[in-house]
Amino acid sequence: MWRGTDLGESPFNAPLTYLPNIFSQSPNLSQEGLSPSLEEVHATPPSEKMALILPAFATLCLAYMVTNIIYNIFFHPLSKLPGPFLSKISSIPSFYHAYKGDRHIWLWQQFQIHGKKIRAAPNLVLFKSPNAYNAIYSFKSNVKRSSFYDAWGRNADDVNVLMTSDVQLHARKRRLLSLAFTDHSVKASSPFMAKHIDRWNQLLVGEQLAKTDGGWSEPRDIATWANYLVFDLLGDLCFGADFKTKEPGENSLKKVVDAFDTFVTFNYPISKSPLLDTLVWLKPRGLNSVIERLAPQEIKDHYALVESLVKERMAAEEKREVEKRPVEREDMLHFLCNAKDPETGKPAFDFKELMAEANLLILAGSDTTAITISTVLFYLCHDRRVYLKLVREIRSTFSNVEAIVHCPELLNCKYLRACIDETLRLAPAAPSELPREILPGGMEIDGDHYPQGVVVGTPNWSMGRNEEHYGDAYTFRPERWIVSDDLDTLNTEEEVLRLKRGLHTFLRGPGDCIGQKLAILELCMVIARTLWRFDVRVAPGTHLGEGRAELGWGQRDPKQFMLKDAYISMREGPMLQFRAREV
Numbered sequence: 204m205w206r207g208t209d210l211g212e213s214p215f216n217a218p219l220t221y222l223p224n225i226f227s228q229s230p231n232l233s234q235e236g237l238s239p240s241l242e243e244v245h246a247t248p249p250s251e252k253m254a255l256i257l258p259a260f261a262t263l264c265l266a267y268m269v270t271n272i273i274y275n276i277f278f279h280p281l282s283k284l285p286g287p288f289l290s291k292i293s294s295i296p297s298f299y300h301a302y303k304g305d306r307h308i309w310l311w312q313q314f315q316i317h318g319k320k321i322r323a324a325p326n327l328v329l330f331k332s333p334n335a336y337n338a339i340y341s342f343k344s345n346v347k348r349s350s351f352y353d354a355w356g357r358n359a360d361d362v363n364v365l366m367t368s369d370v371q372l373h374a375r376k377r378r379l380l381s382l383a384f385t386d387h388s389v390k391a392s393s394p395f396m397a398k399h400i401d402r403w404n405q406l407l408v409g410e411q412l413a414k415t416d417g418g419w420s421e422p423r424d425i426a427t428w429a430n431y432l433v434f435d436l437l438g439d440l441c442f443g444a445d446f447k448t449k450e451p452g453e454n455s456l457k458k459v460v461d462a463f464d465t466f467v468t469f470n471y472p473i474s475k476s477p478l479l480d481t482l483v484w485l486k487p488r489g490l491n492s493v494i495e496r497l498a499p500q501e502i503k504d505h506y507a508l509v510e511s512l513v514k515e516r517m518a519a520e521e522k523r524e525v526e527k528r529p530v531e532r533e534d535m536l537h538f539l540c541n542a543k544d545p546e547t548g549k550p551a552f553d554f555k556e557l558m559a560e561a562n563l564l565i566l567a568g569s570d571t572t573a574i575t576i577s578t579v580l581f582y583l584c585h586d587r588r589v590y591l592k593l594v595r596e597i598r599s600t601f602s603n604v605e606a607i608v609h610c611p612e613l614l615n616c617k618y619l620r621a622c623i624d625e626t627l628r629l630a631p632a633a634p635s636e637l638p639r640e641i642l643p644g645g646m647e648i649d650g651d652h653y654p655q656g657v658v659v660g661t662p663n664w665s666m667g668r669n670e671e672h673y674g675d676a677y678t679f680r681p682e683r684w685i686v687s688d689d690l691d692t693l694n695t696e697e698e699v700l701r702l703k704r705g706l707h708t709f710l711r712g713p714g715d716c717i718g719q720k721l722a723i724l725e726l727c728m729v730i731a732r733t734l735w736r737f738d739v740r741v742a743p744g745t746h747l748g749e750g751r752a753e754l755g756w757g758q759r760d761p762k763q764f765m766l767k768d769a770y771i772s773m774r775e776g777p778m779l780q781f782r783a784r785e786v
C-alpha cells in the first residue's frame with residue numbers, strides 16, 4: 204500500500220477552526236477575485252464591509268470543502284481503502300449512526316459488505332481481524348488514544364487516566380492508580396459485594412414470593428435493577444457511602460444513574476462528529492463552563508456529594524495515620540488516599556487527582572458491569588441447556604450461599620467464567636472501536652503500512668461476530684472457551700488459545716481495564732449467589748432486549764441481546780422473574 208507522506212504534513216489535516224488562517228495565507232486568493240483587497244475593505248462602511256466579507260468567507264469555506272472532498276477521495280493516504288462512499292469524504296455517517304445509537308450495527312454491516320477493513324470516516328480505518336487487534340493495542344504499538352477521549356473531560360482539573368492521551372503521562376497515572384487495584388484490594392472488596400448482592404436478592408423476590416403464580420416474583424427490568432445494584436456497590440466500595448438506589452421509594456440519586464446515561468448518549472455523537480477538533484479546541488476556552496452550567500441538577504449534586512466524601516475521607520485517613528489507629532474500612536478510597544508515589548515516597552494523588560480518578564472509577568465501573576449482569580442473565584434465560592448446566596455447576600460447588608466469596612472454588616467455576624466470556628463476546632460493554640491515533644513513524648497493520656495521524660481500531664461488536672475466527676459466531680456456546688476431552692464438547696487447548704487471541708473485551712495493552720479482576724469477581728458473585736438462591740425465567744410474554752424483525756439487518760435474531768451504542772452500551776431488559784430454587 205502507500206508508504207511515505209504522514210498525515211501531519213498535509214494541509215487538509217488541520218482542524219476546521221484554523222480555516223480562515225489557512226486561506227488568508229494563500230497569496231493567490233485576491234488575484235483570483237475570491238476576496239476583496241485590504242484597501243477596498245478599509246475604505247467601505249462597516250455594513251458594506253460585512254456584505255463583502257461574508258460572501259468571500261462563504262466562498263472560501265466552499266472552496267475549502269470542495270478541495271477537501273477531492274483530496275479525501277483521490278489523494279488521501281487512505282483513498283484506496285474500501286468503505287461507504289460518504290465516509291470517504293465526511294464523518295457525517297459515523298456521527299449520524301452514533302446519534303441513532305446503532306453505530307456498532309452500521310460498522311458490522313460495512314464489514315459484511317466490504318471485507319476485513321473499512322474506511323469508516325476520512326481519517327479512520329477499522330479492522331475485523333485478531334492480527335490487527337494485536338498490532339493496534341499491544342504494549343509495542345506505535346499509537347496513542349485519539350482526540351475522541353478529549354471530548355469527555357468535564358474541565359481542566361478532570362483529567363483521569365482514561366482521558367489521558369499522552370503516552371508517558373498515561374503510564375505515570377496508570378502506575379499510581381494500579382496501587383489501589385492489588386490482589387489484596389480485590390479480595391478486600393468481597394464482603395462489600397456480598398452485602399449488596401444479598402440485599403439485592405432479597406428485593407428481587409420482594410414480598411411476592413409464593414403469593415403469585417408458582418411462587419414467581421413480579422417481572423423485573425434487569426437493566427434498571429442491575430444499574431442500581433452496581434451503583435450502590437461502587438459507592439460503598441469507592442467512597443464508603445451507601446447510595447441506597449436499589450431500595451424502594453424516592454431517592455434523588457436514582458436519577459443520577461439515568462443522568463449519566465443521558466450525558467453519555469449526548470456526548471457520543473459529538474465525539475464522532477466532523478466538528479470534534481473544533482469542540483475540543485473550544486472546551487478549555489469557555490465551552491466546558493457552558494456545559495457544566497447546563498448539566499442536569501442531579502449530576503451537579505452527585506459531584507458535590509463525591510467532593511465532600513473525598514474531602515472527609517482524606518482528612519479522616521490523615522488523622523488515623525497520625526494517631527496510628529488500625530484501618531477501619533479497606534475500600535478504594537482508603538487505598539487511593541494511602542497510595543505513595545514509589546519515586547518520591549509522597550502521596551500519589553492530590554485532591555484534584557483523587558476526585559478525577561474517583562469519579563472515573565464509579566463511571567467506568569458501574570455501567571460496564573451493570574450491562575454485563577443484564578446480558579449474562581439474558582443469554583442464560585434464553586438458552587435452557589446453558590442455564591441448567593450453569594445452575595448445576597454453582598449448586599454442586601457450594602453447599603451454602605455464604606461460601607460464594609472471593610475464593611479459589613468460585614474463580615475455578617469454569618462454566619460460569621465461560622458464560623461471562625461468551626456474553627462479553629456477543630454483547631460487549633463498549634460495542635464500537637476504542638480509537639487509537641498512529642504516532643510519528645507510522646505502523647504496519649495486517650501487512651499494510653499506515654502513516655502518522657491515521658486513527659485505527661477494531662470494533663468489539665464486529666470482532667465478536669467474526670465467523671472466520673469463531674465459526675458459529677452467532678451461537679451462544681460457552682463451551683468454546685473450555686478445554687475438554689468429553690466427546691460432546693471436545694475442545695483442545697490450542698483451539699481455546701486461538702479463540703482467546705480474538706477476544707479482549709477488557710482491552711489489552713497499556714490502557715486495558717484496570718478494574719477487570721474486580722469486575723470478574725463482582726460478576727461471578729452476582730450470578731452465582733443469585734442462581735444459587737433462585738430459579739430464574741423470562742417473564743412470560745415479555746421480549747425486552749431481544750432482536751426483532753422490524754429492527755432490520757443484523758438485529759433480527761430474538762436470541763441476541765440488542766444494545767445501543769453510546770461508546771458504552773445502553774440497553775433495556777430483560778424482564779425476569781425469580782423464585783426460591785426448587786432443588
Ligand code: HEM
Nearest residue numbers: 364365567568571572575632637709710714716717718722
Ligand atoms: C464488565 C465490566 C467491565 C468492562 C467490560 C470494562 C471494560 C473496559 C475497557 C474496554 C476499557 C478501555 C476503554 C478505552 O480505552 O476506551 C476499560 C478501561 C478502564 N476501566 Fe474498565 N471495564 C469493566 C469494569 C471496570 C471496573 C469495575 C472498574 C473499576 C472500578 C473499571 C475501571 C476502568 C478504568 C480506570 C479504565 C481506564 C484504564 C486506563 O486508561 O489505563 N472498569 N474498561
